Amino acid sequence: MYYDTILKQWCEEHRMKGPSMRDEPAFYRNLERALDARRQSSTFVALKPRWDDTVADFTSADFLSLTRTGQIREAFLQELEEHPNFELGASGSRCQYGNYAYINQVEEEIADFHGAETAFITSSTYAANLGVLSSVPLPGDAIVYDELVHASSHEGFRLSLAEKKVAFSHNDPEGLREVLTRLKEEQPAFEAGTKSVLICVESIYSMEGDLCRLQELVQVAEEEFPLGNAQFIMDEAHSVGILGDKGRGLVSMLGLEKSIAIRIQAVSKAVGAVGGLIMTRKTVRSMIINNARSLTYSCAPSFPVAASMRAGYRLLMDGQAQKAQEQIQDNVRQLLELLSLSPEIEDARDQGILLIPHLDDDWTQRPVQTHIIPLVCTRPRHELFLFFHLLSHGFNSYPFAFPVVPKGQSRVRLVMHAHNTSEQITRLVAVIGDWTREVLDIESGESGKQLPTAALQLQAMQDSL
Ligand SMILES: Cc1ncc(COP(=O)(O)O)c(C=O)c1O
Numbered sequence: 001m002y003y004d005t006i007l008k009q010w011c012e013e014h015r016m017k018g019p020s021m022r023d024e025p026a027f028y029r030n031l032e033r034a035l036d037a038r039r040q041s042s043t044f045v046a047l048k049p050r051w052d053d054t055v056a057d058f059t060s061a062d063f064l065s066l067t068r069t070g071q072i073r074e075a076f077l078q079e080l081e082e083h084p085n086f087e088l089g090a091s092g093s094r095c096q097y098g099n100y101a102y103i104n105q106v107e108e109e110i111a112d113f114h115g116a117e118t119a120f121i122t123s124s125t126y127a128a129n130l131g132v133l134s135s136v137p138l139p140g141d142a143i144v145y146d147e148l149v150h151a152s153s154h155e156g157f158r159l160s161l162a163e164k165k166v167a168f169s170h171n172d173p174e175g176l177r178e179v180l181t182r183l184k185e186e187q188p189a190f191e192a193g194t195k196s197v198l199i200c201v202e203s204i205y206s207m208e209g210d211l212c213r214l215q216e217l218v219q220v221a222e223e224e225f226p227l228g229n230a231q232f233i234m235d236e237a238h239s240v241g242i243l244g245d246k247g248r249g250l251v252s253m254l255g256l257e258k259s260i261a262i263r264i265q266a267v268s269k270a271v272g273a274v275g276g277l278i279m280t281r282k283t284v285r286s287m288i289i290n291n292a293r294s295l296t297y298s299c300a301p302s303f304p305v306a307a308s309m310r311a312g313y314r315l316l317m318d319g320q321a322q323k324a325q326e327q328i329q330d331n332v333r334q335l336l337e338l339l340s341l342s343p344e345i346e347d348a349r350d351q352g353i354l355l356i357p358h359l360d361d362d363w364t365q366r367p368v369q370t371h372i373i374p375l376v377c378t379r380p381r382h383e384l385f386l387f388f389h390l391l392s393h394g395f396n397s398y399p400f401a402f403p404v405v406p407k408g409q410s411r412v413r414l415v416m417h418a419h420n421t422s423e424q425i426t427r428l429v430a431v432i433g434d435w436t437r438e439v440l441d442i443e444s445g446e447s448g449k450q451l452p453t454a455a456l457q458l459q460a461m462q463d464s465l
Pocket residue numbers: 124125126127129150152202206235237238266267268269275276
């Protein structure tokens with residue numbers, strides 16, 4: 001069973017290795033000691049085997065099920081068939097021989113679909129963020145970012161020439177205003193428009209699953225920087241295929257194409273293909289081509305990458321993914337409704353044992369739901385125990401702890417897909433309900449146990465190895 005395999009693997013991988021490395025070369029011993037720190041905090045990462053159909057998928061990035069159904073493969077094969085003489089490699093950087101006609105054509109089509117002046121294909125979304133942030137801010141500019149932006153943005157900040165890098169409180173327009181006002185007070189160049197501010201946000205935050213309050217943030221930026229020297233970099237990794245007409249994303253859904261300077265799109269998630277995209281104006285694209293060393297001192301994305309993107313985007317453009325997009329909305333609504341109706345889960349929420357931020361007071365009024373639903377576990381290591389509890393009942397999810405999420409906000413993240421069935425969702429909620437009942441009974445002293453069953457199983461496995 002997949003659960004047994006993962007449980008055993010987790011326990012084996014989390015056994016301290018440093019002490020048994022005494023006779024090994026010092027280099028490896030030092031590395032294992034560093035890894036032991038991860039093991040100690042239960043955050044060691046090991047590659048897991050893929051699960052099969054006996055496990056329900058509440059974690060993969062195949063949100064629209066385009067991979068699982070084979071739709072993207074068929075579209076890709078069709079693309080290959082139409083271009084039988086394709087070249088496997090790009091044979092050079094984008095600035096040199098690697099700028100082939102097909103990649104330009106795909107970029108134009110996709111830019112057109114998103115209502116952008118240009119698009120620039122990258123080998124991953126991570127690379128897109130790195131490329132933009134390392135090349136666009138000028139020396140003396142500032143980067144202002146939502147405190148919960150993705151690791152790839154943080155990596156980009158480190159490479160950036162921006163003088164100041166300041167976080168604002170998560171999804172908080174007034175938090176943004178505070179930071180912008182302070183910047184103007186500290187440096188008159190911002191008020192005068194001779195230095196710029198790049199504001200980094202995400203359409204759907206990858207750990208919170210909440211929607212960016214983009215309209216309000218844009219309004220604040222325009223009010224505080226009326227000369228247009230505060231511009232947005234919007235990471236749409238999680239919203240392409242999920243939000244907007246034909247999955248064009250949040251910016252398009254809100255009609256803000258002209259207000260957002262740079263959109264970073266993922267093709268590796270909902271679209272089921274490979275790579276990332278930078279949608280922007282020609283000026284910014286030129287800046288990237290001139291300065292983004294990670295993108296241009298490297299071979300261009302090859303034909304198969306561009307073809308996979310075209311295949312995926314054709315599915316979006318033709319409306320072939322529309323039903324899946326709607327199905328995700330139905331599935332999330334079903335999940336939230338059942339979670340809100342479960343008495344055990346309500347008790348656990350009331351007692352602060354399990355928090356479900358998506359179930360705020362007006363969740364039923366939200367015009368769109370997002371497919372990322374965190375279950376925040378406030379008790380120590382409960383994200384791990386809940387993950388194992390779900391897996392032992394045939395549901396895959398993902399546990400996250402500090403430093404991926406803030407301290408005290410460890411969580412199990414559920415990701416909804418078009419392929420999740422109503423039965424799976426109903427059973428998932430029942431299994432979460434069993435978990436909360438068990439924890440409630442432990443905390444009230446009603447059960448004789450000190451730890452939930454999943455924790456005891458983990459302990460038993462660790463002892464047996
Ligand atoms: C917000 C965000 N940006 C960027 C990335 C990186 O995407 P990719 O896997 O295409 O590099 C991710 C991946 O999880 C993400 O969540």
